[in-house]
């Protein structure tokens with residue numbers, strides 16, 4: 315008999331068949347709950363509209379929607395009340411249009427390109443808004459607009475302190491002159507102004523709060539300069555998830571939350587997603603490989619960094635750093651070669667006495683890692699083929715369910731890196747498609763991914 319740490323309510327027999335097929339295809343699966351994505355978006359839309367009913371909300375779906383899957387996530391975000399979508403790479407913006415998210419459904423903005431090679435003509439013809447934050451970028455967009463004889467809608471990116479992309483105050487006059495020329499020649503429509511905050515996720519820290527205040531003040535100075543130049547921006551946007559929750563004074567015409575859509579807070583110092591009415595949408599599960607007994611003092615994985623403390627059973631977890639499991643989530647113990655205790659990434663397993671939390675023991679390998687069960691697999695009824703859960707919505711202490719925040723802690727990183735790094739060789743499966751999306755939208759999804 316195999317035990318499972320996760321139970322799913324399948325929408326239909328076909329949905330269950332899809333699930334079984336995914337299990338045969340790969341020993342791990344990512345399950346994304348579209349109802350949770352929709353509800354998270356709705357919670358943020360409601361919060362924003364309570365303060366500023368005219369502010370639109372953009373769902374950030376860059377990096378394959380933070381690993382959740384671009385199209386299904388975009389559709390769920392729209393179902394939750396987002397009217398804009400944003401991607402870093404222009405390729406993903408085009409993909410959204412190609413896969414059926416037309417201009418009637420959502421405005422799309424893309425903000426990262428090399429300024430020369432990107433297909434600006436196609437982006438403009440697909441009605442995709444473009445960020446522009448460099449002089450070379452203005453020229454490249456103008457060339458794209460000339461090519462198809464249609465103006466590009468641009469959002470002027472200003473550097474208010476992040477030091478990444480965007481015009482600095484020093485070069486802004488020159489930028490405004492060039493933008494003005496583009497507008498006069500019918501090549502550009504300056505619709506927006508935007509910037510990005512660097513420390514909005516530390517609202518309790520006075521120095522960080524001051525830094526954000528300074529960024530906002532500089533943002534407003536840039537707006538004044540645009541007005542003076544005769545290029546007043548009608549859509550201003552500055553707020554990420556952190557500011558959406560803590561800075562209602564900068565909602566302007568548009569906010570750009572990302573990680574909140576996926577159910578996480580930007581930084582654990584802000585609490586948990588639950589404190590903001592959010593729930594993690596992604597579950598990562600896997601089926602155990604070899605389960606066996608080892609004597610005391612037996613080394614586990616590369617480098618002998620973990621030695622069994624007594625007679626025990628171990629289970630092979632068929633996910634490794636080639637799947638995006640961070641090697642820094644390896645587990646060491648004092649008896650091991652490094653002589654230090656470092657708890658590895660947590661995994662929820664099911665036993666005949668209920669759920670237990672065990673941890674990655676020893677180094678994470680390329681395709682697998684090892685769990686010390688701290689006891690007898692036979693006694694607990696744990697066997698090869700059991701489904702275990704690496705992280706999910708985090709249903710409280712008693713449920714013993716880790717979240718991506720727990721993995722981030724074990725790996726010394728942030729939740730964002732945990733879910734965005736999961737490779738696409740792990741199948742993505744979607745729950746509640748029929749409950750959340752119109753029949754037409756369900757039809758846009760890969761039907762084999764719907765459970």
Ligand SMILES: *Cc1c(COP(=O)(O)O)cnc(C)c1O
Nearest residue numbers: 374510554555570571572573580
């Ligand atoms: C990623 C990103 C966001 C969203 O940030 P979160 O912290 O995930 O809310 C917003 N704006 C820009 C420009 C981004 O790159």
